[in-house]
Amino acid sequence: MTEHLKMDQVQPRLLDETEQGALHAPMPRPEGPLKVTGTATYAAEWKLDGMAEGFMVRAGITKGRFKVDASSVEDMPGFLGVYTDRMVRNSAQGTAGTNPVQPGDQVQYLGQPIAVAVADTFEQARDIALALKVEYTPDDDAHVVMDDSATYEDDDDALDQGDLDAAMADAAFSVDGMWTTKPHNSAAMEPHATLAQWDGDKLTVRSSLQMLNYNKHEIADSLGIDVKNVRVLSPYVGGGFGSKLGMSPECVAAAVAAKALGRPVRVVLHRNHVFETIVLRTETRQRVRLSCDAEGKLTGIGHENWQANLPDEGMAEPVDLATHLLYGGENRRYGQHVAMLNRPASGSVRAPGEAVGMLALENAMDELAEKVGIDPIELRVKNIPDRHPENGTPFSSHGLKACLEDGAERFGWSQRQAPKARREGEWYIGMGVASAARLNLLMESRARVTLNPDGTALVQTDMTDIGTGTYAILGQIAAEMLGIPAEKVTVELGDSDLPEGPGSGGSWGAASAGSAVFLGAKGIRKKLAERLGCGADELRLQDGVATGGNNRRPLAELMDGPISEEGHLEPGQTDDDFTQSGFGAHFAEVAVNAVTGEVRVRRMLAAMAAGRILNPKTAQSQVWGGQIWGIGTALTEGIEHDPRTGHVVNNDLAEYHVPVNLDVGDLDVMFIDERDDQANPMQVKGIGELGLSGAGAAITNAIYNACGVRVRDYPATPDRIFPHLD
Amino acid sequence: MQITLTVNGEDRALDVDPRVTLLDALREHLNLTGSKKGCDHGQCGACTILLNGRRINACLSLAVMHDGDEITTIEGLGQPGNLSPLQAAFVQNDGYQCGYCTPGQIMSAKGMLAELDMGWPSNVSADLTDIPDLTRTEIRERMSGNLCRCSAYPGICQAIEDAATEEGMTKREAAE
Incomplete structure (x- = not known):
């Protein structure tokens, strides 16, 4: 029943x-x-009789065509085969439910998976993959930099409400700035891995995936088989953060090879392949405009963004997601411009939209509060709208004011001083705050x-x-x-x-x-x-x-x-009928070295309103995760693309800096008692991404309060701070 | 090549390709998949094991270099239903989320506590000659070779603090 x-x-x-x-x-x-x-037991840890090992082969050019020469490696020990059939260009987008682009012999970015080499052992397969001769016919029209000469796809339906230009011109105070964020990688600790096994027409895939209800369709569609014949097993997943929302390229490679060889095939992505063939978060350029009256009441908000993706991905980072509902102001304008580049595909990484959009918006609010001459918490509370400021729907519940005010009390916000007023030895100490909002789904x-x-x-x-x-x-x-x-x-x-x-x-x-x-x-x-x-x-x-x-x-x-x-x-x-969102407030206390510009996060508090909290222990861990990802986005993380080839230069965990234990100060988490009756029969709301939304902005706002340097280009590495220190 | 490793107290004879890392020898040849492969480059610490009592990244060493060596993996610490103090403290303090870096964190903590017990200073120790205290900052510094993308660091530190005495922080106690 x-x-x-x-x-x-x-x-x-x-x-x-x-x-x-x-x-x-x-x-x-x-x-x-x-x-x-x-x-x-994680995906790569299953063992099946007769299992062969595959290693992915990556494209060595940015754009063009390729042809593999399997005869160049067929005499190598353990050789079983090299397969290129049905190879997918990159991982599927979250909730796609269909195949990713299957480009045949076309290369569209450096590092694209083009073949899988299969052998009896992992060591043999890896050597074969590296020795394989690939003939390339490069195109000369690759574009890898998000500059004015790139081709942009604009969102023509972007909202333009009232007259933002007039509001800015008439404002008592305003902010108009450009922010940039670098691309981010999910960097889950477990690399993507698949063990594919056929029994007649039936395929069993042991893989590391987040959404089996979509993934089985993506796998079936990519292979051209009936979804009824696909079973996916992912009982343990070693982290996802968006990178395992969609089927990953090795799923198809392992299945194709297993079918051809008539034996199970396991393919584990090398960490470099994870950085290249799995969707990453786009870089962004964001223009934020805020206008307000003499008391700090907002009259206008603008949030326009530029970002990048491969063609035909159908996904754009919703940078302005929280901006639509967080603050009032009758004049509002948005815009989205996606550059079509020959670089690894962009897609969902934890809190797509808010993770980067809230950095710019909440920094701008901090700047505006200073211009108006009021506390940044007062500015935020003053501008909490009664209803959604664009579509007019009521909020199902709204915990922002409680989070800001109760959080301020618990954090000791009243001890915050003017910029550069607090110094301990060679360290400036400062506090920052930011709002959090994450649409509830x-x-x-x-x-x-x-x-x-x-x-x-x-x-x-x-x-x-x-x-x-x-x-x-x-x-x-x-x-x-x-x-x-x-x-x-x-x-x-x-x-x-x-x-x-x-x-x-x-x-x-x-x-x-x-x-x-x-x-x-x-x-x-x-x-x-x-x-x-x-x-x-x-x-x-x-x-x-x-x-x-x-x-x-x-x-x-x-x-x-x-x-x-x-x-x-x-x-x-x-x-x-209702606008449903989790809300919260992030507080940070940082120390900035007055000589080197090094930033240390001494403590953070996240005050979260996310409806009923089912398990405070696991919920707290989710928020810790968000806070620490906030440290990463604010201070350490950023993919560097080679401007000549688009190559992900820092494609491993030594060069792409996720926060380590010592990067993290004392973390405090508080939950506001709340039931969201409109959300679902349990009155709960999501927490995993709310904890990241705005967290990085609290840190950069604290950097300003500490040392007087405004950082608008993320991450706030010392080179972006010390040249501006007195 | 023929080698013998003493793994969790048991002699294990192996015939391995010289390219096989110590990590892959454990995971693929001895089916001890508790040691994880996160990067295969010595960057993440998920493969941390004890080699003759000291913590190392098993992915950065070749199996054939370890004939006769003593190795302790996570499987040698405790089993479900019979957890070691560190393992139990990680469960109690939610010192993990996805669990993939966890065996490496626990093995690293085990090795780290022994180093502290022997009085080894770290980059954050105030004095190079005193026996360092088990402060939160010492733990953070000494555990920074083990990445956790779920970011369970607060729980990891608390678990280590809770289990330290039971794990035999003898010298430190004696010094107090």
Whole structure:
């Protein structure tokens, strides 16, 4: 049976009535013991009889055609084959559900996957891939720099409301600036890997992917086979951050080679290949304009951006996503211009849009506050709109003011001084603040919940846990709803044969997959209530005992066998009628070296309003992740493309600087008590990307407060600070 | 080439291609996949193991260089249901998210605590001759060779602090 809900209206707060106490508890992850003992099995760690090893071959030119000469390597030890069929240009975009570009013999960027070399062992395959002769016919019209001579695709539907130019001209105070951010790489610790195995027409793919419900279609479409013949297994995923939203190139390469050889083939991407063939976050150039009256009330906002991608990707970084809803001001203008370049494809990296857009917007707000002469928190609070400032819909809930004000209190914001006023030895000390906002999304989702008479339960969905805590929270939701301890619930994830969840991405996992589990368990509660002879709203379940209508029976007496229900959630009217967003405030205290310009983040606070918090331990880890990614975007991360070839020069973890342990000061996280009734039947909102939105801007605003240097070009490496120090 | 490694107390004879790294010998030849391959370049620390008691990146060394050596991997510390103090503390403090860097973090912590116990100074130690204290800053510095993109660093540090005594920080205690 299926318990279905289309989210057309507010649902009762059932999770505030249940009494098990499994939810809202800081439960450690149930899969933790497997992870800390190295016994959780990631994609590359499966072994199959007769398995061969593949190594990807990358294009050595920027644009043109190629032809491989397999005879150049066929005498090498262990050689099994070199395959170019159906090779995809780059990983699929998130939620594509169809094949990425399959360019045949065309090369469109340096590093593009063009073949896979397969041999008996990994070492043999790697040597063959490196020795393979490839003949190139280069084109002379490659374009790799986002400059004026590039071809841009403009968003012709960009909003232009009121008259921003007039608002800027009439403003008491205004800011008009250009910001730049460099490309970012997700840099998940586990490289993409696939083990492909055919059984007749049936393909089983063990891979590291975030969204099996889309990935199975992407794989089938790329191979030209029926999706019914594809099974994808990703029970453990070593980080994703957007890079595993879409099927990666080695999925197709392994499947093609396995088919040709009649044996399983494993292909693991080399770290360089991860940097080149998997979508990265585009570089951006952003013009932000703010205008306000003498008191600091905004009259206009402009946010225009320039970015880059390969042709035919159909994805653009939504740089202005949060700008649309965060602050009022009647005159508003946006614009998006995507340069078509011969460089690795751009796509989703954690918090696409806000991760970079909020850097510029929140820096501009800091600059404006200084011009008006008011506290940056006051400026933000003053400009919180009553309704969405463009489409007029009401907010489902709005925690920004509470986050800013309660956060300020906890952080000790009142101790903040004027720029350069606080110095300890050779270090300037400063504080900064920024708002956070991340649109809340709900996706269609299914999950099967089975309750057994012995008081154990099973949750099954093709949803993934990429470190986000899915195993923990889905078990907790089922346990809470069914009135059993969380350790009695087994959660099965990451198998595309299970009911279709929403996939991990867009911060919608907990809300969507969680609601499907909630509904499945709700269906079971109805049946238990029937058997107990009470109404579903009278039923109370705790520690394996059902109570209701003057009856009290253990589950074992009430059930003659397992009860299984599928929960099915669909987004509905509340999605259209309300603007749903998580909100938050980031605070940072930094030290800037007065001689070298080196920045150290001493402490940060994230105050988050994201609806009901299911598990404060895993939610806190998600926010820590956001804060530390904020440190990376603010201070250390940036891909450098060779301006001659587009080559990713820093294509490894030594040269692309993700924050390390010592880069991170003391982190504090607080959650504002909130229920978002319009969001879903559990009143939760996404948290994984909210924690990053604005975090970097709080750091650069703190840099200004410390040393008086405004950084508008990210990352704020010392060379961008020390020349401007007194 | 024929070699014998003593892995987690057990002698394991291997016949390996000289190109096989110590990491791949463990993962592919001995099926000990707890040691992870994150970069294969010594940049991320996910493959950290103990070699004759000291922490190294197993991807940066060839298996044939280690005939007769003693190796401890994450599988040698504890198993589900029988976790070592560090492993249990990582679970309790959410010192991970995706879990991929975790075995390397734990092996690195194990080696790091031994180094601290022996009085080795670090870049952040105030004095090169004193036995350094197990401060948060010392932990951060000494664990900075182990990347965690999920960014569980606060939980990792807390787990190490919680488990340090049980892991045998004897000299430090004696000095106090």
